[in-house]
Amino acid sequence: MDMTDITARGLVILGCGKMGSAMLEGWLAGGLAPQSVTVLDPTPSDFLTSTGCRLNAALPERPALVLLAVKPQIMQDALAQVTHYGGGEVPVLTVAAGLPIRYYERAFGAGTPVIRAMPNTPSAVKRGITAIVGNEGGTGYLDLAEELLSAVGQVVRLESEAQMRTVTGISGCGPAYVFHMVEALTEAGVREGLSEEVAGQLARATISGAGALLDSSDESAAQLRTNVTSPNGVTEVALRTLMEELPDLMHRTVMAAIKRDEELSK
Ligand SMILES: NC(=O)C1=CN([C@@H]2O[C@H](COP(=O)(O)OP(=O)(O)OC[C@H]3O[C@@H](n4cnc5c(N)ncnc54)[C@H](O)[C@@H]3O)[C@@H](O)[C@H]2O)C=CC1
Numbered sequence: 001m002d003m004t005d006i007t008a009r010g011l012v013i014l015g016c017g018k019m020g021s022a023m024l025e026g027w028l029a030g031g032l033a034p035q036s037v038t039v040l041d042p043t044p045s046d047f048l049t050s051t052g053c054r055l056n057a058a059l060p061e062r063p064a065l066v067l068l069a070v071k072p073q074i075m076q077d078a079l080a081q082v083t084h085y086g087g088g089e090v091p092v093l094t095v096a097a098g099l100p101i102r103y104y105e106r107a108f109g110a111g112t113p114v115i116r117a118m119p120n121t122p123s124a125v126k127r128g129i130t131a132i133v134g135n136e137g138g139t140g141y142l143d144l145a146e147e148l149l150s151a152v153g154q155v156v157r158l159e160s161e162a163q164m165r166t167v168t169g170i171s172g173c174g175p176a177y178v179f180h181m182v183e184a185l186t187e188a189g190v191r192e193g194l195s196e197e198v199a200g201q202l203a204r205a206t207i208s209g210a211g212a213l214l215d216s217s218d219e220s221a222a223q224l225r226t227n228v229t230s231p232n233g234v235t236e237v238a239l240r241t242l243m244e245e246l247p248d249l250m251h252r253t254v255m256a257a258i259k260r261d262e263e264l265s266k
């Protein structure tokens with residue numbers, strides 16, 4: 001089973017909002033034929049309508065994969081449209097936060113290969129990172145899942161499903177933390193005398209530039225930080241304030257994500 005099967009047998013996507021579209025955008029840009037993708041979504045976006053994918057159309061008999069990308073809160077109702085694929089021949093890949101593999105095993109029936117994944121929205125520009133873990137039947141489809149997901153970024157395989165909560169709090173939610181840092185940096189600039197426009201431009205370019213440097217450099221994040229920090233200079237003093245509070249704040253942030261993920265699993 002490989003990407004050729006996806007083209008031949010089709011891919012079904014249940015729910016294609018922000019995360020589903022981010023992944024789909026990456027796959028289509030990578031050459032996946034839109035006609036091989038059937039999307040079920042009651043409120044398709046303009047992006048989705050423009051893709052040429054089969055929208056709310058008749059479902060393929062035996063797709064190569066079913067991707068579940070609806071909110072966990074509506075998963076139960078939405079699943080009825082695809083549970084007939086359960087039983088063994090069609091693997092199910094879910095990106096929903098919280099819901100454990102056993103939830104899908106119950107819904108689709110025993111023997112259904114299930115892969116649980118936690119991607120993030122930079123997948124839209126092929127810069128995502130997705131963690132995956134499968135049930136017993138899903139193990140044989142991890143290579144396919146990895147091939148599909150590595151078309152939109154990096155993939156890591158987890159040792160156990162229990163690790164998924166922490167992954168969600170780190171990389172699933174992580175882009176939001178970084179975007180908020182742009183907002184906070186902008187606000188600080190405005191409070192200290194810059195226009196909103198200039199502060200916003202500086203903050204955005206700084207975060208995306210630092211990300212690009214981190215990505216292209218062999219140096220550790222700590223070394224790249226040191227490279228900015230002139231001894232006895234400005235950054236050194238600034239960092240004293242940030243480094244006093246950020247590690248604990250970040251830990252509490254991740255713990256809050258883990259707690260909410262736990263709540264969603266019930
Ligand atoms: N947004 C993110 O950064 C990430 C989201 N996720 C997971 O991805 C899933 C989707 O999240 P988002 O894309 O952010 O939400 P979203 O609200 O943007 O997308 C959900 C989509 O499901 C559709 N939908 C609603 N009812 C439906 C039904 N009965 N049948 C089919 N489709 C239906 C909606 O129209 C919408 O397009 C969630 O389970 C979330 O935990 C995972 C990683 C990151």
Ligand SMILES: O=C(O)[C@@H]1CCC=N1
Nearest residue numbers: 096097168172173174
């Ligand atoms: O906020 C959420 O629930 C999803 C999971 C990770 C990112 N977005």
